[in-house]
Amino acid sequence: MALWLPAFRYRIDAATCGSWPAPLGAGAGFALAYVLGVALLSLAWLRAMRVEWTLGRALLAGALVHAVAMVAPPFASNDPLFYAAIGRSMARFHAAASTPLSLVLPHADRFWTILPNDAWRGGTSPYGAAFNQICRLIATVGGDDLTLQLRLFQGLNLAVLVAAAALAGRAFGARAAALLLFAPVAVIDGTVNPHNDALIALAVAAFALALARTPRREGAGLVALVAALFVKLTAALVVAFDLLRLALEPFAARLRARTVVAAGIAAAVTGVAALVIAPRVWPPLHAFTAILGDPAESSPQFSRSWEGLPRAFLVYVVHWPTPSWIIGLVFRAAGGVWILWCAFRAARDRAVDERAPLAWAATLLFVYYLCLHAFLQSWYLLPLLPLATQLPRFAERGFAVFIICLAMYYALAIPLDCDLRPVVIGAKEFAEAALVVLPAFFTLLVGWRDAKARASGGTSPRAA
Secondary structure, eight states: OTTHHHHHHSOTTTOOGGGOOOTTTHHHHHHHHHHHHHHHHHHHHHHHTTSOOOHHHHHHHHHHHHHHHTTSOOOSOSHHHHHHHHHHHHHTTOOOTTSOGGGTSOTTOHHHHTSSSHHHHTOOOOSOHHHHHHHHHHHHHHTTOHHHHHHHHHHHHHHHHHHHHHHHHHHHOHHHHHHHHHOHHHIIIIIISOOTHHHHHHHHHHHHHHHHSSSOOHHHHHHHHHHHTTTOGGGHHHHHHHHHHHHHGGGGGGOOHHHHHHHHHHHHHHHHHHHHHHHHHSGGGHHHHGGGOOTTOSSOSOBSSTTHHHHHHHHHTSOOHHHHHHHHHHHHHHHHHHHHHHHHHHHHHTTTOTTHHHHHHHHHHHHIIIIIOSBOOGGGGGGGGGGGGGSOGGGHHHHHHHHHHHHHTHHHHHHHTTOOOHHHHHHHHHHHHHHHHHHHHHHHHHHHHHHHHHOOOOSSGGGO
8 A cells, every 4th residue: 555655646647747746855755655565465475475375366366455555646657558559540530550650640649748758759659450450459448448448458457467476376276376476576567557567477487387287288378479469479488498498308308508609699690690780781670670779879779778877878878889899789789698598408408307397487587677687677677586496495585676676667767767867867777777687686596505515416497
C-alpha cells in the first residue's frame, strides 16, 4: 500500500513534466515512500521463499497481493500509454500498427497529447502482431476511456502472471509459483505497471513445463518460445538459446570448450560487423540494428548496465561518443558468445542431468541481464522468474539482490525524469547503473567463491 502514494502522484494518465514535484522537495518525499513500499515487498518476498506452500495457496495469496497492489494506477513507465495509443490507432482509426501515431491520432486526442514527447507521438509499434491485436482488443473494450484501458492492461497482466506461476508451479513445485508472484518486479512492473514482458514470462513458463515433464516435450517447448516472438522480439534471446542447444545436442560431447568459444567469438565479431554495415547498404534494416547504436547519437541506448558505467562518463562528461560506441559493440559481441556457451553447456550437460537445459536457460538470462545487456529495464527480468528456482545455488542471493535493486532504482529515476540537463542525465545514469548491477554482481562473486571452496564436482550449474 505504500506504493499507492507515489503511484497516484506520478500516474502516467495525468502527471506531466509541467506538474512534476521538485526533486529536492516533494519529489524526495515520494521517493522515500516508494523505497518503503519496495522494502516491504522485498521482505515479504524473501519470507515467502521460506514458507511451505501448496500450489493453490501460493496462487491465491499471490493473486491477492497483485489485486491489492493494482489499486495503484500505472506510474513508473510510459510504455502502457504507448500500448493504449497503438490500440486506439488500430481500433478507432483502422490504421496499421506500422503507421506513425502522429499520422493517425488527432493531435487534440488525449491518447496522443499524454505521450511524453515527439519521439513517442511519432512512433510506430515495435511489438509483434499478437500483442498489437491485444492492444486493439483492449482499445475496443475500453473505448475512449484511457484510464479504463490502462486498468484493463493491469487486469490482463494479473491473469497472465498467475497463469505463468501455475505453469512454473507444476514444473518445479509451489515454491516456484510463490517466487514469481511475490517478486517485487512482478508486482510493480508486471501488474501495477503492466508490461508485455509478462506474456513472454508465460511462454517461458510453458517452455519450462514442457521440458520438466517426463517424457520431455521439446517441440511444445520451442513452439511456446517462438510464440513469444509475436509479442516482442526480446524473446529471441531464449529462442536462440534453445535452437542452438537442439542443434548442438547430437555432437556436444565431442566438442571441445575452447573450440566453441573460439567459434563463438569469430561468429559474434562477424555478426556485429555485418549489423553495423548492413543499414548503410539497406537503410530499412536500421530498425532491426538500433541496439548497436551510432556514434552520432545524442542519447545512446545504454542504461542501468555495466557498460553504462564507462559510457555515461565518456558521453556525458568528456564527450567522446566513438569510444563509448565501441564499448557497446564489444558488449554485443560478448552477449552472442554467452548465448552460444550456455547452449553448448546445456546440450552437453543434459547427458547427466535432464533439467540442465532449464538450469542453463535461467543462468543465461540472469548473467546476460546482469552483465551484458545495454539498456536494462526491470521488467526485462519477468521472463526469468519462472526459471529462477533452477539457478545455481551460489547465484540465489545475487539473483534476489538483483531483483530488489531493479525494483528500487525508480526511487532515483522518478524524481529526476523531467530534468533533461546533460549533467543530471549523466549522474542519474551512473547512479542507477551502480545501484542495479554492483550489489548483485559482488554478491554473485561472493557466492561463486564460496561455492568453489565447497565444491566437490558436478557439471550442471545446479551442482554448486
